[in-house]
Structures are given as C-alpha cells and as structure tokens.
Amino acid sequence: MPFIPPYGAAAPITRNEFFQMFMRCTPPSGWSPNSAIVVGNSGGPDSTCLLFLINQLLRDPSRKKTSKPLPPSAVSIAVDHDLQTISGSMANRASITASFLDTKHLTLRIPWSVPPYPPKPAHGESMEQRARAARYHMLFHGMTRVGADTIALGHHADDQVETSLMRLARGTTELGAGGMRRCRRWGMGFTANETDLGYSGLEGMKRWIVRPFLEVRKDRILATCDANGLEYVNDPSNFQPEITLRNAIRHMLDGEGSSDLADKLYRHRKPNNGALPPDILNSLEKIKAAAAQLQSTVMDISGGREQLRGAVKVLSSRVEDIDAQVTTHLKKHTLPSPPGTFLLSTHNLSTITDQTVRSAMVLRILRYISFHPWGSVRADGNRRDSSLQSIIKNLWTRDPWETPLRPFTAGSGVLWSPAIFNSERPLKVGAQYIKHSSHPGDRFAWLASRLPYVGVNKSGAGVQLPPNLDIDITTRLIPSPQNGQLKNVTQRYLDVLYDCRYLVRFDLQRIPGNVVTALQQCSETSATVRVVPISRYCWPKVVLTPNQPAESEVVLAALGEDGTCQHPDGTQPWITMEWIRLLDAT
DSSP states (O other), X not given: OOOOOOTTSOOOOOHHXXXXXXXXXXXXXXXXXXXXXXXXXXXXXXXXXXXXXHHHHHTOGGGGGSSSOOOSOEEEEEEEOOSSTHHHHHHHHHHHHHHHTTOEEEEEXXXXXXXXXXXXXXXXXXHHHHHHHHHHHHHHHXXXXXXXXXXXXXXXXXXXXXXXXXXXXXXXXXXXXXXOOSEEEOOXXXXXXTTSTTBOHHHHTTOEEEOTTTTOOHHHHHHHHHHTTOOOOOOGGGGOTTTOHHHHHXXXXXXXXXXXXXXXXXXXXXXXXXXXXXXXXXXXXXXXXXXXXXXXXXXOTTSHHHHHHXXXXXXXXXXXXXXXXXXXXXXXXXXXXXTTOEEXXXXXXXXXXXXXXXXXXXXXXXXXXXXXXXXXXXXXXXGOHXXXXXHHHHHXXXXXXXXXXXXXXXXXXXXXXXXXXXXXXXXXXXXXXXXXXXXXXXXXXXXXXXXXXXXXXXXXOOSSOOGGGOEEOHHHHOBOTTTSOBSSTTOOEEEEEETTTEEEEEETTSOOHHHHHHHHTHHXXXXXXXXXXXXXXXXXXXXXXXXXXXXXXXXXXXXXXXXXXEOTTOOOOOEEEEEOOOOOOO
C-alpha cells in the first residue's frame, strides 16, 4: 500500500513530481545518455533522499521511453572533510546508503596540508569557506574520475532562503537575492592558477551542477526518507549558530512566531549565554535592511520560513524572466567588434528602463570579457550593486554626443571605451572621435575590452608580462630525443587555457620539424615555446624564442583581427585558437 502521511503532515515526494523536478534541471545540451550523473552524498537526509529518487527515476522502465534521454546511471560521491569526529560516520552512512540502493560509490577524504589543499582550518566562518572550497574541489575531481559531466546536489527551499539572505548581507543585487539556480555551469573555478585549490579551467566549462530540490521544503524531504525507510545522519554543526552566518540565519528563522529580530537573536545565543559574534550580528542587521529595499517582492525576515520561501521563489522566477529579456536585448544591441571584445550599441538603449535588467546585461558582458575565471565572483564585479550602478550610469548616458565621455573601469578587469561604429569604416575607439563624428551611418557604442596590463604599449609589448599572459609550454611539448616522438604518444592534443579567455590547442602529431629540432635541443640552447599577448586586446600569440639575443623570435601562430588563427611561418596549421567565454546566463 502507498504511504499515507498523517493528517496535516508533510507528504513524501512522488515519482512523477520528482520526474518534473529533474527535467526542469536539464542542462541546455540535454542529459548525456553516455555519462552517469554524480550525486553529492553527505549521508544527511537531503542527499540521501536525492540519491534514492534519482536511482528510482533512472531505473524506471517507463521513463526510458521518454523523448528526451536520461543519464544511464548514478554515482554517489561522499567527501570526508575530517573536521569533526562525526565526519567519518557521515561518510560511512553515505557508503552504506549507496550500497543499499545498489549504486556505485566513492568516498574521498580531503588530504589537508597536501597541495593544493591548505592546512586543516579552525572553527569559524573561515572554516566553512575553506571546507566548502576543498569539498567542491574534491567533488569536481571525483566527477572527472568517473567521467561524469553533471553533479546533482540536495539543496532545498530552506537552503535557498538562507543563501538569499547571506547574499543580501554581502551587498548583492536583486539578481543575487534570487538564490541558487536549478542548473548552472560549473565554471572555471575561482582561481586562474591550475595548481591552486578551486581551479576547474576548461573542464569546468563542460560540466554542470543541478539542484532538483530548490522548491521543496525540508519537511517533505524528511517525509520521503521516512516513507521509504531511508536512514541518514544529521550534521551537528548545522545547529551551532556561533560557527557561521548560515547557521545563525538558520537559528533565527527557527524562531517562528516572533516579529522582533532582536528577540530572535537573544533567544538564539550560545548555550553559555554569550552573545553571537559581532560580525554575525552585524550581518544579520544588514540582511534586515537590504531585504526591506527589494523592489520585486516583500521579504520580511521576521515573517518566518514560509513567507521567505514565497519571497525567494518570486525572486528566482524573476531572475529567469530577466535572463530571457537580457538574451533578447543583447542580440539587438551587439555590434561586430575585434576578437575578445564586446561592442554595445546605444541605439534605443534608453528604452530599457528596468534597473535590474540593466544590471543583468552588464553582468553578462563583464563575465564575457573578464580575464578572471568565468563564473567566479570576481568576473561578476564581485556582484556588488554599487559597481554595477556605476557602469550603468555611464552606459545609459542620454546624449553621448553632447556629454563629455572617457574610458572607465568599475571591476572585473574590464575597460569600457566610447566608440564610433560604421559598417563602411574601421571601428574608432576613444573619446577623441566622438566630437568629430560626421560620417553618415556613424553609431555611438561602448566597447568592453580586457583591461590592459601595466606597461603595455600600442604594439602590445609590455615591460613585464603577468604570469597568466606569458605561458611557457616548452616542457609540455618536448619530444623524446631517441625517436623524435612525443613523450606521451597516446596524447593527440595539448590544450592551453590562455588568460581564462582563449583555448589554444596544439596538435602534437603535426608539430613542424624545425620546432621538433628546437625542442630536442632546448636543454642546450634554452629555446622556449611560449604563449604571449599581441595587440592592446591581449590576443594570444605562440612564439619560439631562441636563447641568443641577436636571433629573432619565430611567430608560430597568432590570432588575427578577423578572429582566425594565422601561421606566419607558412607551416601546415597545427595550432588553433578559440574564444571560449560565453554570454549565457548559466
């Protein structure tokens, strides 16, 4: 007989309900029929319920007949962070649950103090941040290990509320207050150094995070576990408000029925009657003030979880609507521009009056152009409303022909320059052209480009290049002196992520003879093959640099003004260059 909850109790999630939730999380390219989906399994109720429902869905014969393919199977991955005595028990429970569900499982233990992992963190907000970074780094490499392109996480509606409030405390925009997305690209991580914790690089652009439970209440997840006899472990650190802001928010929200914020904070002090840390108290007050300023919905943090769930759901729906509007507007206002730049036409730009839509447009362009990792907070201008409003104030100038204009920057490493576009003439970039524009067909626009590095001149040559713009790949190309073949004969291509914006690919089976010879002798000659910038826009150029100052470097390949990879030495093309930044919302 089907499980029937007591009157007034939360109902378990049904199979059909979960199917709808899961399909709403489908990545833009669809579910891969050849790649398993990873489930982040903490051993707690949320991930236990998610693993159960995903397994149930993927093994349902009737679902295999759907028009859209589903992942063939699920893989459970638990990360033992080794920060508390219970962490081992939770990882063990995750393994037992996976075995009970006949699901492949991996338990990965964070090797603290082994690079790139830092020393084991102490308690406090920094502990949560470091542990989260290490856990996600481990999950990403677990996905890579099992060949999965998607990971499902068990964040639910109450987590969504907490995330929204935390972002408000940090000065986010209304877009950020919409919380987590059901489906988003993993992204490049939060560092551009591939040896650092949190680096995902090119591989991160091919992988996805999905959260099917974002509109599901916690009590329904617990009811689903109870109805199906699923055992789980609760993390006791979730109930210590003094540890992190998220926990303090959780305790504050648990004080249902009190309309006074101070009273809630008082009732959720530490067991020793000490007050919460000043930084957490200050953040909670910021949340209250920021929530009162929201335009799209009423968010009263003293109104309890149910009211906040509804408010965040409104904000999340608005984000989806804004995403669609921004995609349409960008298509209408994009003009042809040099590689690695974005040219925004101001024609009829003033008709876009919604400030949130304007902010979303700016965020898309920043993320598209920035040399910070795609998807990182730094690529989004740290998601600060003050930075976005500064950019908007300049871009939405009512009369650019009469207003004094100059290039400016306001975050993300993006330079905004006034420009004149004419389909019959070369693009003119710089304020000096605005006053003298007199040609028919001239259109005013703003050019978003990479902020030039310190010391750059017109030719693109700098006094000293930063590490991310001068990449020595010699040791990755050196062939074996014995037979002239590559060290790793099974590897066909070498992919280099350049400036977090370009994919430079080398076909290792087509390296020209002169380059092979130079590399074979590099230990004696000190010759190097490097990827360096060319032009003010920092396009990639591959050069063979001799050790003798009198000898000239040989340009092996360079990105041209038309966006194609050119081989000036006349060799058969063996290097390709591709712009990999996206204008997508996710």
